[in-house]
Each structure stands twice: as C-alpha cells, then as structure tokens.
Amino acid sequence: MLAAHYAGNRTMTVGEAEPAPPGPGQVQIAVAYNGICGTDLHILSGHMDARVDVPAIIGHEMSGTVAALGEGVEGWAVGDPVTVMPLAWDGTCPACLAGNRHICQNLDFVGIDSPGALQGRWNVDANLLVRLPGTLSLQHAALVEPTAVAVHDVRRAELAPGDKAVVIGGGPIGVLIAAVARSFGAEVVVIELDDKRRERIADLGFTVLDPRDDTAVEKSTVAYVEEWTEGAGADVVFEVSGAAAAVLGAVDYAKVRGTLVVVAIHPEPRPVNLQRVFWRELRLLGARVYQREDFEKAIELLDAGDIPADALITATVPLSEIQSAFDALTAGEAMKILIDVQAGQENA
C-alpha cells in the first residue's frame, strides 16, 4: 500500500509500505478520504516535533470502509462505511473518572500521538469507529471530524435557538461553527480579514464583516453587533482566529453574562480584558476536541445537507500530491483539501 509520512524538515513523503493485519479488537479500514487539518500544518511546520516521532503517518479527518476485522470484533462487517473518533483515553485518570474522557489527562490523539489515516490500510481499535449512513458520500464524511469540533464548541457554549453569535475568523472551523450554530437556530455574524474568504462566507448566506475596513457596514464591528443585538451584545462569541488582537477585542461583542469560547489555539499567553470580563460577568470557556455525541450530531448535520461541505472542500487530490496540498494550505490558498487515499493504491 501507499502511505504518507511526515519526514521532518517541512516534508511529506509518500512510499510503499506493507499493510499489517488488524490486531485483536482492531478493525482494518480502507481509508477513502483524509482532510488536512490545521494541526497537520502545525506538524509539518515542525512546531510539534517534540510530540511527533519522525517519520510519522499522520491524518485524522477521514472516511473509509471496513476492510478486515481483527479477532473478537463484533458488530461490524467488511464494506461498512465508517469514520474514526481519534481519541484513545486511559479511563483511569481524574479527568476520565470525572466523565471527561475526551480530554483525558493522558490522551492519545490518534493521527498525532499514534499512526494516522494517510495510508491505504489503517488499523484502529474497533471502539473508535463511528458508523456512517449509506446516504452520506465518503467525501463529505471526511468532514465529520472537523464538524464534530464545531458541534462541540456550539454545545459547550450552550447556544440556544434565537441566540445571536459572533464568529471571529472564517477559516474552515469558523465556517463550520457558523453553519452548526445556524442549524441550532442561532443568528450568526462572521468576522474575517481575508477578502476572498469573506466573499465565500457571504455566498453561504452569512453576514460577514471586515474588522479593518468598516465602510461595508458604515460602523465598527462592535457598533454593528451593539445595534444588531439592540444594545445587549452577543450571546456567544467564538474566537477562532488565533490572533492576539481578536482575543483582546472579543469581549467587547459579548452581552452581560455572555459567553466567549476559545476555539483557536494560542501557544503564547494572550492579553485578555479582565476588566470587561468582571464588569459584564462574562464566561470564557475552553473547548477541545469532541465527544461521541458531537460525532453523531456532525454526521446527522452533514447527511441533512446543513453543512456547506462542497463549498468547504477546495480540492480533492491523490496521495502523490500531498506535499503541494500541504503547501497550498500553509499559504492560505485553500479552505479544505481532501487527500484521495485510494487513488494510486494497487488494491484500490
């Protein structure tokens, strides 16, 4: 089979490898599509070399079909369409015992801490599988994992029908959060710097504001939200941009007792306006990965057409073009690129 490896030095390599049979309790998956995630770009950049053993098969946003069953696996059949919730918890740490297994204190994130989906045949523990409906295409199903991130963020915010939400940052996760929030009955405004992204987001039916050039709305984004919410402020603000300035300004959109969800990863401490947090009794929440119900909800939303999957998938390319796909995403030239993992495989 063909497999892609992160080889260090900003390089992805593709080569032949011998597929292993599934071990006891494992399922072998014929990987169909694998989306490239922001975390994968971080790995390529070398920022996560302390965590990732080189060479590493990465990839965790995937879809596929069951190819073989290991010893003792029940409830699955060859050919079943599946995705994987790539979290392996220890079940014994204080977080697990308190019911927060998804953020286990010793979490193994499959595709980062252990081998991922960028290979023709992938063996995973059967309990990580999530069943896909036959009505959902495997291309769209490769978006289940990032959509589950968005569902988790929206559920963590306790967003309710009729709420007004501001999403700062209109990349793939920002757009997914906006779409999920809309499907939950919220009204959504997206704030995005990039002109092309703003156009695409507007095409999806969202109000989208440029935080720098206020002429489009003839007022500042804060004034816009103030007026939109009749002086109250937004119920929920999602910080998805990763920018320090966005963190500093995010609290200005929120209503009294409003919620700010920190979705983006901020490797360095960021100045936060705690005076505003105090004055309005705001709630700032961290949100990380997902729980199984988030995966199930994500599948339901994708299957119902509530997620703009085709608009998000900029391109689908074979495994042999993985380096250029990573480079295009790093350069900000695409939203989501899927790798067709079967293309070029001998047994495809």
Added chain:
Amino acid sequence: MLAAHYAGNRTMTVGEAEPAPPGPGQVQIAVAYNGICGTDLHILSGHMDARVDVPAIIGHEMSGTVAALGEGVEGWAVGDPVTVMPLAWDGTCPACLAGNRHICQNLDFVGIDSPGALQGRWNVDANLLVRLPGTLSLQHAALVEPTAVAVHDVRRAELAPGDKAVVIGGGPIGVLIAAVARSFGAEVVVIELDDKRRERIADLGFTVLDPRDDTAVEKSTVAYVEEWTEGAGADVVFEVSGAAAAVLGAVDYAKVRGTLVVVAIHPEPRPVNLQRVFWRELRLLGARVYQREDFEKAIELLDAGDIPADALITATVPLSEIQSAFDALTAGEAMKILIDVQAGQENA
C-alpha cells in the same frame, strides 16, 4: 451632622452638614459603622476621578438603624437595624430585562456614583434596605456587604461540598471567600505573599502557602495542589490578588473542566494562558457585586459566626480619624478598618 468627603488630591475631609429629610420612598438611616473598601482606596488615589464628583460623600459597607421614614414607606419602623445593598438599577436595559439587574448596564453604585454612608444621617431608597437580625452586632453587620461579595463569588463558581478551592490573595475579600467557601463545605488553600497575613490566615484554620518561598511545603504551590487533589487539580481557583503573575499562574491549579473566578479588578489587560484554558477545557468567570440572596446569605453566615469578623476588623475609629484610616489601609497596614460614624455626632 458630621459627614466625610473625598475632596480630591488624596484627601478626606470631615465637616458639618445639614441632614436632609428623607424624600418619598426613602428611609433616613442613622449610620452606625462604615467599613473602608478597596474601591474607596481607589477613589482616594484619584484613579476614579472621572466617575466621582468632588466633593463626594462615599462609603457603602455599612450598618445602622432606621431614623425616619419618607412618604409612602411601609414595612419599616424607626430603630430597625439595617444594612443597604447599594445597587440602583434602571430595570429597563437588556441586562435588567434578562434578569441580571445587579449588573445593570446603567448601574448606579450608591456610595460611588451617588452619595454614600460616611455621614451621620443617610437617605436611601427603601427598596435598597436589607433587614438585620437583632442578634448580629452592628460592627459585624458592617461586614455584610464584603461578605456578600464573597458569597456571590462562591455561588458563581457553583462550589459544592467536598470541592477543593484555591484562593490566590489573602486580603479581606480573599479571607472572606475562603471562609464562605469553607462554610459551603469546600476544603480551601490560600496563597498569600505577605508574612503577617499568612500568619493571621493560618490562625483562622486555613492552609496557607507562600508562592515565593516554597520551603514551608517543600514543593511549589502547583505541586502542592497537584498532590492535595491526587493529581486532578482544584475544582475552583479564585483570583483575588490583582497581580498579573497570579493570573498567568492561576490556570495551573485548576482541574480538567475546573473554574477560575476573576474577583480582583485588573485595570489593564492581563496575559492569560489560553493554551491551558483550551487543553483542560477550563471555565473563567467574571464575578461582580452581588444579588439580594447573597446579602441574605452573608447575614446568615455572619450571624452564625461562620465569618471571622473580629479577626478581619483591625480597628474601629471615629469619623475624625478617617484620613489616617485610609492612609493605613493604603499602606497595607490593616485588613479592615471600620469608621464609627456616630462617634462625635451631636445627635449620637
């Protein structure tokens, strides 16, 4: 009557003034004791001159008795012991309409935005009065307002019996939070820089750690909390110090899905470790003033002896010594100083 005024230029003056009769709906209070609060020190420092009209009668931590009733006031009698919840909301802003009147978007904080309790006779709207039990001394009752702040912080954190809480900063509010948290059934560790304060807090039966000198516990405060909580981290962390370093480090004490309550006022944006907030799905909450149930709970706790009132009250001095009381507090030489507002009054 005698009244104290903030006269600008770091100065409190005391002078004669003519008491006004209570207006319709108002009650005239013979003020007994008034505690000096951190906010009063901020006013004296000049930092709040944009908000406070000079000369201003300030003061909002008080106890007294009803001296006269204005037109239309029912349910109160001359001599009734009372305190005042010094919040006047407009009842019409989005925050009020959503049930958050205590942080009304146009809140009048009585004693800052309108005249306060540092005068022999004080007229306030009858609906701000809170009844005191005859069993509670008027000196201890002057601590109802800051105790209500602590009750509000603890309730906002949803602290539960058996929880483990870390209080960063052992000033008056920090000690009150520790005492209230203990009364709610939590185990509490206080972190405090000042040697004398640490001694006093230890005398109250709390575990108290020095964040600089780790020899007392032979490990860092983070390692101490890690061990104390059997590897989980604290359920709740209260940031009461106001220090930037404390904000940065506070998240390291918290368990997965733990809560950090920002109690101290941070006029400047503070670096926050959002990576940790994300990684552990922490919850950071602003908490401001109090609601009526916080006042009622504070009275109950003080009346039951659950609050170390005598240990907190460093001194009680007459109105004529107010400047030196402010100066001693500004210099950090005292925890809480009460002003005996009746001492020296002609009609005392």
